[in-house]
Amino acid sequence: MAEKLEHLENLARLTKENSDEGRQELLRQVTDMFMESPDDLNEREIAYFGEIMGGMVHKVETMVRQHVSETLSSVGNAPHDLILSLANDELEVALPVLKNSGVLKDEDLVGIAEEQSQEHLNAIAQRESVGESVTDVLVVKGDDTVLCTLADNTNAQFPWGGMETIVERAKDNDNLELSLSKRRDVPADLAQDMFWRVSEAISEKILSANEGLDEAQVDEVLQEAERWFAEQKGKGALDEAEKFIARKD
Numbered sequence: 001m002a003e004k005l006e007h008l009e010n011l012a013r014l015t016k017e018n019s020d021e022g023r024q025e026l027l028r029q030v031t032d033m034f035m036e037s038p039d040d041l042n043e044r045e046i047a048y049f050g051e052i053m054g055g056m057v058h059k060v061e062t063m064v065r066q067h068v069s070e071t072l073s074s075v076g077n078a079p080h081d082l083i084l085s086l087a088n089d090e091l092e093v094a095l096p097v098l099k100n101s102g103v104l105k106d107e108d109l110v111g112i113a114e115e116q117s118q119e120h121l122n123a124i125a126q127r128e129s130v131g132e133s134v135t136d137v138l139v140v141k142g143d144d145t146v147l148c149t150l151a152d153n154t155n156a157q158f159p160w161g162g163m164e165t166i167v168e169r170a171k172d173n174d175n176l177e178l179s180l181s182k183r184r185d186v187p188a189d190l191a192q193d194m195f196w197r198v199s200e201a202i203s204e205k206i207l208s209a210n211e212g213l214d215e216a217q218v219d220e221v222l223q224e225a226e227r228w229f230a231e232q233k234g235k236g237a238l239d240e241a242e243k244f245i246a247r248k249d
Contacts, residue, residue, distance in 0.1 A: 024064045027056045031068055038075050050079025057085065065093040073100040084108055091119045098123035106131045113137040118146060125149040130156040139166045144173050151179035163190060170194065 034041075034049045041049070057065055069086045072078040073096035083103040087094050097104065098112070098120060110133055113121050121142050124134065126149055138150055139162050147166055150156050158166070167190045170177040177194060180186055186194070 020061070023056055024060045027053065027060055027064060027068065030056075031071055035071060035075070038077055041077065046077055046079055050082045053079065054082045054085060057082065058089075062090065062092055065089060066096075069093050069096045073097045076102050078103050087112055087120075088116065091117065091123075094120055095123050099126050100128075106133050109134045110137050113141055118143045121146045122149050125153060125156070127153075128155060132157045132159045132162065135159075136162045139169065144176065147173070148176050148179055151176055151183065154183070158185065160187060163187060167194060 030049065030052055034053070038046075053068070057068060065086065069089070072083060072086070078101065080103055083097050083101050087097045087101070087104060087108065094116075104112075109124055109127075109131075113124060113134065114137060121138055122145055124130065125138055125142070125146050130138070130150065130153060135150060135156055135158050138146055139158075142150065147169060151166065163186060166176070167180060167186070170180055181191075181194060
């Protein structure tokens with residue numbers, strides 16, 4: 001390791017290299033050196049690598065930064081400040097670390113979601129797991145694409161308030177409503193709201209397309225669907241008073 005650090009110090013002296021080709025080659029060499037045995041590095045060594053790479057990464061072209069991002073995205077002890085910098089870069093560069101890097105903390109992701117593009121938010125929504133503080137920001141800041149991605153992510157964790165927000169936003173988004181209907185973590189009261197919202201719309205479409213159809217027949221079909229839905233969500237069917245209130249809300 002001492003020999004590697006000596007070599008790294010020699011490379012560090014070259015960071016003032018003015019040519020684009022020289023900087024790019026230097027960054028590649030330092031990155032490759034880091035990747036030789038990242039798990040064997042201590043905090044001081046990681047910080048040193050991060051300082052050198054971080055000092056060069058924004059002086060090279062997008063393709064090189066993207067390569068660094070892809071290379072480091074799966075490294076659990078990659079330099080935090082460098083990963084955070086890459087995550088706030090343009091989308092092509094940010095995408096690998098936003099989706100995959102475990103170095104990014106929830107507070108990092110919240111900050112990124114507050115400031116970056118919808119494409120950045122959609123990448124965050126695809127992470128292997130998304131914590132409650134992050135989903136809270138995504139459901140407020142995200143567009144329909146982000147919300148659908150988040151709803152489809154079974155490892156995204158929603159606090160009650162965040163789930164209430166995304167369910168409310170699903171009123172005008174059929175795809176989002178469908179994705180949410182498949183989730184097991186939607187609270188029963190919110191799930192019932194979604195059910196009646198959908199079933200009333202279906203009822204209206206059926207009746208408008210079939211003028212002679214008996215409304216009672218449609219209600220009977222919907223009641224059967226409601227019983228099945230309640231069983232799926234682990235709650236008994238609503239009584240008549242609850243149904244009336246749900247329909248009126």
